[in-house]
């Protein structure tokens with residue numbers, strides 16, 4: 043593990059907004075999601091990202107707990123590096139309460155001289171994500187305006203729209219959130235760009251074993267969404283097909299659709315698992331060549347991510 047200081051990420055917001063469910067989803071603890079109970083005070087756990095450890099604090103959102111946090115802010119908020127504030131987009135009756143709590147938390151940050159980055163998740167937005175529902179979308183825009191007024195440029199702030207029914211909405215949001223906590227060096231972007239050129243690929247992406255996108259290169263911005271359309275399925279497919287077969291982790295999934303070849307494979311297994319997705323022509327037709335190119339690049343990717351094998 044990296045010897046650097048671990049970072050503190052807090053999840054807060056009103057009760058029932060979905061914080062614990064999001065945490066379980068991040069940990070791929072899917073079978074527990076249907077069994078969540080209201081969180082009692084604060085639930086701490088560690089989360090591994092690349093070679094780092096993040097301490098995640100999942101704050102129970104019931105009124106009596108919110109009062110405790112605001113009463114003893116130092117005890118709960120001290121040393122926060124990043125706040126994820128979760129708003130239930132379906133609970134419009136409590137938007138004002140959510141905004142009031144948000145504003146109170148920021149005041150406490152000011153008092154404590156804390157300057158965490160702030161990510162607001164408009165959560166339970168499956169109607170918008172799957173059916174492009176206008177009502178949900180408008181609600182997020184309205185809240186965004188309110189939040190910007192409250193923050194008044196005091197904190198770097200970002201917004202995401204999520205739902206546990208769209209697991210990639212969580213993966214892609216947290217890919218960005220963790221990348222902000224631990225910024226990647228330009229080296230990884232450059233490495234993926236040249237790898238894409240050599241593979242004749244229009245998209246290459248590297249993904250970790252929690253299905254978080256670590257870095258992506260796409261020739262066109264619009265092609266980035268192909269990562270979300272394919273990775274969650276290819277990942278599960280590979281896991282299932284590999285089950286109980288020694289050495290199967292080295293197997294490569296290749297498929298073809300239209301003119302494009304799709305490749306998904308594990309490229310690093312130690313100290314953490316990293317997968318490569320590549321979408322492009324050469325990926326399908328010249329397997330030996332593709333394998334050689336990927337092999338040449340694996341060390342470069344490992345170095346760019348600062349992953350030392352043990």
Ligand SMILES: Nc1nc2c(ncn2[C@@H]2O[C@H](COP(=O)(O)OP(=O)(O)OP(=O)(O)O)[C@@H](O)[C@H]2O)c(=O)[nH]1
Nearest residue numbers: 057058059060061062063080081102103166205206
């Ligand atoms: N429709 C929908 N329901 C969700 C989603 N995420 C969570 N839920 C449900 O919302 C309820 C509350 O979820 P929790 O994760 O316990 O919420 P919480 O914010 O941790 O609540 P507290 O611990 O009391 O603060 C549960 O019934 C979840 O199944 C989502 O994306 N969409």
Ligand SMILES: [Mg+2]
Nearest residue numbers: 061062080081
């Ligand atoms: Mg909870």
